Amino acid sequence: MDTSFVTLPRRERERLARRGEMLQAAQEVFAEKGYNTATLEEVAARAEYGKGTLYNYFPGGKQEILLALVERFHDELCAIIDRSFDESNNQPFRTSLSAFFGGTFSFFLERTELFVTLLREAYRISLSDDSESRQFFSDQRERALDALATPLKAAMERGEIRESASHLMAHMILVNLNGAQMRACMPKSEAIRSLPQSASEMADFLTDLVMDGLGQPELN
Amino acid sequence: MDTSFVTLPRRERERLARRGEMLQAAQEVFAEKGYNTATLEEVAARAEYGKGTLYNYFPGGKQEILLALVERFHDELCAIIDRSFDESNNQPFRTSLSAFFGGTFSFFLERTELFVTLLREAYRISLSDDSESRQFFSDQRERALDALATPLKAAMERGEIRESASHLMAHMILVNLNGAQMRACMPKSEAIRSLPQSASEMADFLTDLVMDGLGQPELN
Amino acid sequence: MDTSFVTLPRRERERLARRGEMLQAAQEVFAEKGYNTATLEEVAARAEYGKGTLYNYFPGGKQEILLALVERFHDELCAIIDRSFDESNNQPFRTSLSAFFGGTFSFFLERTELFVTLLREAYRISLSDDSESRQFFSDQRERALDALATPLKAAMERGEIRESASHLMAHMILVNLNGAQMRACMPKSEAIRSLPQSASEMADFLTDLVMDGLGQPELN
Amino acid sequence: MDTSFVTLPRRERERLARRGEMLQAAQEVFAEKGYNTATLEEVAARAEYGKGTLYNYFPGGKQEILLALVERFHDELCAIIDRSFDESNNQPFRTSLSAFFGGTFSFFLERTELFVTLLREAYRISLSDDSESRQFFSDQRERALDALATPLKAAMERGEIRESASHLMAHMILVNLNGAQMRACMPKSEAIRSLPQSASEMADFLTDLVMDGLGQPELN
DNA sequence: GATGAATGAGATTTCATTCAT
DNA sequence: AATGAATGAAATCTCATTCAT
Numbered sequence: 075m076d077t078s079f080v081t082l083p084r085r086e087r088e089r090l091a092r093r094g095e096m097l098q099a100a101q102e103v104f105a106e107k108g109y110n111t112a113t114l115e116e117v118a119a120r121a122e123y124g125k126g127t128l129y130n131y132f133p134g135g136k137q138e139i140l141l142a143l144v145e146r147f148h149d150e151l152c153a154i155i156d157r158s159f160d161e162s163n164n165q166p167f168r169t170s171l172s173a174f175f176g177g178t179f180s181f182f183l184e185r186t187e188l189f190v191t192l193l194r195e196a197y198r199i200s201l202s203d204d205s206e207s208r209q210f211f212s213d214q215r216e217r218a219l220d221a222l223a224t225p226l227k228a229a230m231e232r233g234e235i236r237e238s239a240s241h242l243m244a245h246m247i248l249v250n251l252n253g254a255q256m257r258a259c260m261p262k263s264e265a266i267r268s269l270p271q272s273a274s275e276m277a278d279f280l281t282d283l284v285m286d287g288l289g290q291p292e293l294n
Numbered sequence: 295m296d297t298s299f300v301t302l303p304r305r306e307r308e309r310l311a312r313r314g315e316m317l318q319a320a321q322e323v324f325a326e327k328g329y330n331t332a333t334l335e336e337v338a339a340r341a342e343y344g345k346g347t348l349y350n351y352f353p354g355g356k357q358e359i360l361l362a363l364v365e366r367f368h369d370e371l372c373a374i375i376d377r378s379f380d381e382s383n384n385q386p387f388r389t390s391l392s393a394f395f396g397g398t399f400s401f402f403l404e405r406t407e408l409f410v411t412l413l414r415e416a417y418r419i420s421l422s423d424d425s426e427s428r429q430f431f432s433d434q435r436e437r438a439l440d441a442l443a444t445p446l447k448a449a450m451e452r453g454e455i456r457e458s459a460s461h462l463m464a465h466m467i468l469v470n471l472n473g474a475q476m477r478a479c480m481p482k483s484e485a486i487r488s489l490p491q492s493a494s495e496m497a498d499f500l501t502d503l504v505m506d507g508l509g510q511p512e513l514n
Numbered sequence: 515m516d517t518s519f520v521t522l523p524r525r526e527r528e529r530l531a532r533r534g535e536m537l538q539a540a541q542e543v544f545a546e547k548g549y550n551t552a553t554l555e556e557v558a559a560r561a562e563y564g565k566g567t568l569y570n571y572f573p574g575g576k577q578e579i580l581l582a583l584v585e586r587f588h589d590e591l592c593a594i595i596d597r598s599f600d601e602s603n604n605q606p607f608r609t610s611l612s613a614f615f616g617g618t619f620s621f622f623l624e625r626t627e628l629f630v631t632l633l634r635e636a637y638r639i640s641l642s643d644d645s646e647s648r649q650f651f652s653d654q655r656e657r658a659l660d661a662l663a664t665p666l667k668a669a670m671e672r673g674e675i676r677e678s679a680s681h682l683m684a685h686m687i688l689v690n691l692n693g694a695q696m697r698a699c700m701p702k703s704e705a706i707r708s709l710p711q712s713a714s715e716m717a718d719f720l721t722d723l724v725m726d727g728l729g730q731p732e733l734n
Numbered sequence: 735m736d737t738s739f740v741t742l743p744r745r746e747r748e749r750l751a752r753r754g755e756m757l758q759a760a761q762e763v764f765a766e767k768g769y770n771t772a773t774l775e776e777v778a779a780r781a782e783y784g785k786g787t788l789y790n791y792f793p794g795g796k797q798e799i800l801l802a803l804v805e806r807f808h809d810e811l812c813a814i815i816d817r818s819f820d821e822s823n824n825q826p827f828r829t830s831l832s833a834f835f836g837g838t839f840s841f842f843l844e845r846t847e848l849f850v851t852l853l854r855e856a857y858r859i860s861l862s863d864d865s866e867s868r869q870f871f872s873d874q875r876e877r878a879l880d881a882l883a884t885p886l887k888a889a890m891e892r893g894e895i896r897e898s899a900s901h902l903m904a905h906m907i908l909v910n911l912n913g914a915q916m917r918a919c920m921p922k923s924e925a926i927r928s929l930p931q932s933a934s935e936m937a938d939f940l941t942d943l944v945m946d947g948l949g950q951p952e953l954n
Numbered sequence: 955g956a957t958g959a960a961t962g963a964g965a966t967t968t969c970a971t972t973c974a975t
Numbered sequence: 976a977a978t979g980a981a982t983g984a985a986a987t988c989t990c991a992t993t994c995a996t
Contacts, residue, residue: 107423110330113969115979124978126973135970168509194421197414201479203327212480235508245477246470246503253469257462259421260432283466287507288455289388312959333986344961346989355987547863550770553990555958564957566994575991608949634861637854641919643767652920675948685917686910686943693909697902699861700872709902723906727947728895729828752980773965784982786968795966961993972982 093131096121097146100139105187109140109195140195141210147192148214152221154178159225167229168285175251176277182255183273193256219244235285250284313351316341317366320359325407329360329415360415361430367412368434372441374398379445387449388505395471396497402475403493413476439464455505470504533571536561537586540579545627549580549635580635581650587632588654592661594618599665607669608725615691616717622695623713633696659684675725690724753791756781757806760799765847769800769855800855801870807852808874812881814838819885827889828945835911836937842915843933850919853912879904895945910944 082090099121103112114136118125132138158174182189199211222244229235235243254276270276319341323332334356338345352358378394402409419431442464449455455463474496490496522530539561543552554576558565572578598614622629639651662684669675675683694716697709710716759781763772774796778785792798818834842849859871882904889895895903914936930936 108418108421111423114971115969118979125971126978127976129971130976190421194418197417197476198328200476201328201410201414203331233510236510238508242477243508246473249469249473249476250466253466253473256417256420256469257465283507285507285509287503287505288458288463289505290453290456334988335986338962345987346962347960349988350959548858548861551863554992555990558958565992566957567955569992570955630861634857637857637916638768638770640916641768641850641854643771673950676950678948682917683948686913689909689913689916690906693906693913696857696860696909697905709899723947725947725949727943727945728898728903729945729947730893730896774967775965785966786983787981789967790980957994957996959993959995961990963990965989966987968986969982969984972980973978974980975978 089131092123093142096123096128096131097139097142101143101185101188101191104140104143104191104195109136109191109198137207140191140199141207143188143191144196144199144211144214147188148218150181151178151218154181155218155221155225159222161225161228167225167232167234168281170225171247171284172277172281175280176273178251179255179273179276182258186259189255190259193252193259218248222247247284250280254280309351312343313362316343316348316351317359317362321363321405321408321411324360324363324411324415329356329411329418332356357427360411360419361427363408364412364416364419364431364434367408368438370401371398371438374401375438375441375445379442381445381448387445387452387454388501390445391467391504392497392501395500396493398471399475399493399496402478406479409475410479413472413479416472438468442467467504470500474500529571532563533582536563536568536571537579537582541583541625541628541631544580544583544631544635549576549631549638577647580631580639581647583628583631584636584639584651584654587628588658590621591618591658594621595658595661595665599662601665601668607665607672607674608721610665611687611724612717612721615720616713618691619695619713619716622698626699629695630699633692633699658688662687687724690720694720749791752783753802756783756788756791757799757802761803761845761848761851764800764803764851764855769796769851772796797867800851800859801867803848804852804856804859804871804874807848808878810841811838811878814841815878815881815885819882821885821888827885827892827894828941830885831907831944832937832941835940836933838911839915839933839936842918846919849915853916853919856912878908882907907944910940914940 096117100112100117103117103120106112107116114125114128117139118128121128128139129135132142134141154177155174158177159170163170196211199207200215202208202211219241223240226235226240226243226247230237230240258271258276270279316337320332320337323337323340326332327336334348335345337359338348341348348359349355352362354361374397375394378397379390383390416431419427420435422428422431439461443460446455446460446463446467450457450460478491478496490499536557540552540557543557543560546552547556554565554568557579558568561568568579569575572582574581594617595614598617599610603610636651639647640655642648642651659681663680666675666680666683666687670677670680694709698711698716710719756777760772760777763777763780766772767776774788775785777799778788781788788799789795792802794801814837815834818837819830823830856871859867860875862868862871879901883900886895886900886903886907890897890900918931918936930939
């Protein structure tokens with residue numbers, strides 16, 4: 075159990091709590107308006123702090139707030155990965171993968187705003203010309219990919235999945251996950267109704283797709 | 295063969311040519327600086343036209359230019375889809391799919407700038423709060439999905455791939471494609487070296503992944 | 515009878531006719547949008563000429579067009595003044611003044627657009643910081659004031675009106691006229707219904723006001 | 735005595751003071767350059783504030799500043815009207831009217847800039863195609879007309895002036911006043927020297943004109 | 955003579971960031 | 976520590992005018 079939070083000095087604890095409130099507000103505003111359109115004025119108002127106070131907590135301004143959201147997001151993503159693929163489970167890879175998709179999709183349903191913001195900005199940041207943000211984003215992403223690559227490599231060694239570059243596969247798994255989430259964010263149209271709506275259905279859908287592909291193994 | 299272009303009156307032809315020059319310049323500048331950071335001033339300079347002239351050709355300004363790029367991109371995407379899945383080929387779906395991945399990846403390698411811009415902005419537009427752009431983007435995307443869903447449905451009927459919602463599958467195929475392209479755009483790191491670099495290797499990689507998944511059919 | 519028009523060489527006659535069409539178009543557009551908001555593009559379109567053509571006829575551009583309207587307006591105003599106060603009539607000043615008000619008001623009702631434009635811009639031009647326009651406007655205005663001051667002076671000499679500075683009185687007469695016209699242009703409200711609507715009623719109203727004032731001569 | 739100002743909280747008081755400084759600067763710049771030619775940049779510089787600060791105080795920009803000037807102007811105009819026609823005076827209407835002309839003319843001499851701007855823009859606004867400004871201007875004007883119509887009606891009832899529509903007469907009185915002020919703003923020419931220059935002479939001139947007209951009551 | 959594509963100066967407006975209180 | 980008034984760089988967009996065809 076992580077006790078770091080409760081053992082921090084009060085001063086520090088309150089500081090973190092306020093950062094949290096601000097990030098929550100930023101998340102909501104960014105989700106509604108988009109990062110570029112959103113104004114710090116509105117974030118501050120939503121957080122019920124003064125505009126200047128934001129700068130006390132995030133000296134790097136708007137950009138730093140976005141990066142903090144990215145970091146927080148990856149914290150949670152890594153936690154879900156670790157939980158889903160916990161080795162002590164001794165369960166088949168397919169089961170763990172399904173748990174992972176189920177977990178991330180529940181997270182997505184609870185915190186759609188955060189995902190909307192990050193899906194919208196992720197590519198923009200990773201292709202940004204500001205190398206510092208790009209590096210930061212890349213590091214965060216690498217963290218998640220590492221966490222996912224480890225159980226993938228283990229599963230390859232156990233022969234549960236075919237041999238391939240584990241990092242690349244981790245990337246492609248996330249790509250499929252994000253693609254499905256993206257689709258779930260879009261306004262519904264006839265053609266899209268087919269997308270599963272619950273976390274467990276979605277987990278099954280993605281697990282089958284990622285593990286078995288579109289082909290028909292049993293008939294080959 | 296489409297002869298419409300050569301038979302247009304000269305006036306109109308020149309107009310289209312100039313639009314093309316401007317779109318090309320915009321594409322480059324957007325790719326380098328990002329849509330938000332890029333200024334129309336710079337686009338105009340690159341196109342070697344005055345700022346005002348851009349507005350003669352794209353009265354809606356920056357936004358309209360981006361949407362025109364989106365449209366042009368989808369024109370080319372649809373053409374590749376149609377070419378790859380041309381029914382008269384009578385080739386297996388897997389072969390056509392590989393041709394499609396090969397084709398789009400060649401396109402991507404030739405016009406990386408366009409892809410960078412669109413990958414970066416696609417999510418932003420599709421989740422934008424301006425419903426007009428969102429709709430436009432959505433319509434273009436639907437065009438490509440329709441083009442891809444048709445051969446998918448045929449393949450399902452022929453039993454070459456398993457039954458599933460064809461539009462959704464079309465979406466997931468594009469998602470995998472874009473995910474791989476995205477990866478190819480990123481600055482290389484140790485972990486990523488594994489990504490195939492040539493169009494044909496990439497086509498094989500994606501075809502295997504999408505058709506067979508990560509599992510090991512032969513062992514099941 | 516002024517035969518100058520018909521005896522001009524054809525070339526010149528056509529030129530004048532085209533200027534007239536352009537001025538008419540400008541008048542309408544300026545009246546609808548206001549001088550500043552109106553664009554030459556729209557004036558050209560309304561006149562059914564190209565934008566460049568306007569510059570062939572009015573090298574000074576937008577400004578020159580406005581000044582030409584000012585000139586044309588004063589031509590007509592002077593003509594009405596001359597007609598109304600024609601000495602050969604031998605009628606009382608009060609009768610002539612009433613004819614003048616009736617005449618200008620008919621003119622106003624027929625060509626409200628022109629008046630709207632000029633009322634709107636007159637003060638702006640006369641207080642403009644461009645001394646050339648100011649001078650031009652001032653000269654035109656002076657022309658009308660002179661035309662009106664002459665019969666005023668005669669009426670003073672005949673004892674029909676009291677002695678006073680004839681130019682100043684001419685100015686005040688026009689001020690009263692314009693004020694009434696202004697009122698007639700405004701959207702009607704309860705309070706304003708009282709303004710006479712026909713040219714002859716308006717003539718009576720203004721004549722009484724200007725000649726007798728608000729007081730009650732009969733009771734003095 | 736209105737003590738509201740002094741009892742406002744300091745914050746609010748300072749805010750009003752700054753608005754005042756900005757309006758003063760705007761007035762001067764508008765008077766010099768004309769509303770259309772003047773730039774907010776220059777207004778801000780004159781007020782010794784940043785451009786952005788103007789927008790904190792007048793979010794509607796240039797237009798809102800002009801309307802604020804219009805409002806302030808009518809506040810002062812109404813105050814002069816109320817003061818001049820104060821019923822408790824029990825003085826003849828003619829005396830009050832003369833006081834009114836004297837008061838407004840002193841105001842005009844002190845604050846010629848404000849008048850120049852408003853005379854120049856008044857017609858433009860009242861005939862503007864933006865219905866919001868037009869309505870605002872119209873409401874302000876109505877306020878002054880109401881203030882003036884009340885004593886006019888009383889004077890009619892007392893038989894001091896002849897029966898007529900009081901609002902219309904109020905309008906015509908203001909028209910005469912503005913016409914004279916207009917004349918006083920113009921660059922002097924031979925013909926115009928005749929205009930009285932002091933407030934009291936001007937008051938007499940306008941009072942006579944408005945009350946008695948041009949005719950010669952004693953001889954009729 | 956007629957045209958309208960091209961131009962770019964210049965206007966308005968926004969908003970991240972600073973900093974005195 | 977919290978604040979929000981002040982700032983001004985920078986972005987978009989307009990349109991009178993020019994000039995090659």
